[in-house]
Amino acid sequence: MxxxxxxxxxxxxxxxxxxxxxxxxxxxxxxxxxxxxxxxxxxxxxxxxxxxxxxxxxxxxxxxxxxxxxxxxxxxxxxxxxxxxxxxxxxxxxxARPDGGPSPAGLVHWERLWGPRNGVVPVLNSFDAADDPALVVLSLHESLHVRADRSLARLRVREVVRAAAEPVQAKVVTLRGCVAGTPPRLVATRYCVPGRTEVLPEQGFLISELVLSRSLAEGETAILEYEFEYTDGVPDTSYDRRFRHPVAEHLQEVHFDPDALPSSCHAFRLESPDGPERESAEVVVSPVVPAHVFRTGVAPGILGMRWSWPAR
Structure with missing residues (x-):
């Protein structure tokens, strides 16, 4: 009964x-x-x-x-x-209902951000920390560097996070390379250490768990810094960050070589990988300061910058 x-x-x-x-x-x-x-x-x-x-x-x-x-x-x-x-x-x-929509508290499913048939989704779902919203991102500052040959060189990230629930100690980060077969490498961390790491070489993905030195109590904050290196050497024209949770503030920088500036650059927002670009805006390109976009009250979705190279 x-x-x-x-x-x-x-x-x-x-x-x-x-x-x-x-x-x-x-x-x-x-x-x-x-x-x-x-x-x-x-x-x-x-x-x-x-x-x-x-x-x-x-x-x-x-x-x-x-x-x-x-x-x-x-x-x-x-x-x-x-x-x-x-x-x-x-x-x-x-x-299982297809109209389940986003989870409350602004949380969206990985499938919306990467596509339901993307092989990275089941790997992300296998990480405990990837499914835990207890570590809230308050501030995210990322700095992408582009070589003179127009290929991506490295990505440096600094996050300020706060524990929103029980003691929490880890979060998961994901980065995709420019071409399949050559995933980026996690080359440096500060205030955290790499935990479980999965590489998907066929798709060019690196997924890594970053572990803090100790568990955070509810309300405590911490800083995480980490750096990726791109190794494919292929010219690229865009970069994006995918947010599963709301973020209070986000600073996105792209540092172009002063001798190899793009002809134009703009910021965009996508709700899903196949969706139309929204909130498009021109970004100033200069040889003395990085192209950058600063946002507050960031909702879940895909935020990035796209640029065009002058004809050679």
Whole structure:
């Protein structure tokens, strides 16, 4: 018998409606409340079933702060259906709906930023830190350097982050090279060290977990600095940064060689890789200062700069 059957018909009807119409977070929250099980007991039962999930993650799921996306998380939802006495597929079916849209708190899915068939998405979803919104980016400053031969040389990044929930210690960064077969290299870090790193040479991707020297308590801030080196030597005409979470401020610089300046440069925003460019604006190109764009209140999406080279 379902665990929630002992409660009032009104609550059961609310759960039935939520299982039929969603969203996932409401259905899960009602099911947990009606089961009489606390998050700690649910965590223990999931662990016994071989599908461990932290109480913080369970709390995020039921409040809508995040949605289960990784294969391990989806398996845990299947176990939750059994533990909570729900029909098989009732919760996972809500997650599978194509109109699920962005998660609350401004979080969007990796598929929107990279495309649903991009091979980098399942790798990103396999990183625990990639699915955790607890490390909020307050400020992001990135500096891209372009060689005189028009190829990308290096990318230097400085982030200020704040822990928004339980102690958190890592975040995941991703960079794609200009051509397949030649991914960038992570060559330097400061105030953090590389953890798990995955290279996708066929697609030119590098994905790395950056680990802070210690866990941050809720509300604490930290600085991360890291540098990538491009090695393909191929001339390029654009660079972008993909934001899964809102960011308070973002400074994007492109340093061109003074003897090899582009003929034009503009900033753009995309909602998805195949979407039209939005918020397009001309960017000044000068031999003495970098081309740059400063933004505040950045919403999730793709922000970048594109430039054109003069004919040789």
């Amino acid at each position: 379902p665990l929630f059957a002992v409660h009032s018909p009104g609550r059961r009807e609310q759960l039935a409606d939520a299982l039929a119409a969603g969203p996932f977070s409401r259905a899960l929250s009602l099911a947990i409340d009606l089961s009489g099980l606390g998050l700690a007991r649910l965590k223990d039962r999931l662990a016994v079933a071989g599908a461990p999930v932290s109480t913080t993650t369970l709390s995020y799921w039921r409040t809508g702060r995040t949605r289960p996306e990784r294969p391990e998380s989806l398996r845990a939802v299947t176990v939750l259906e059994d533990v909570l006495g729900l029909p098989a597929g009732s919760l996972t079916g809500l997650l």
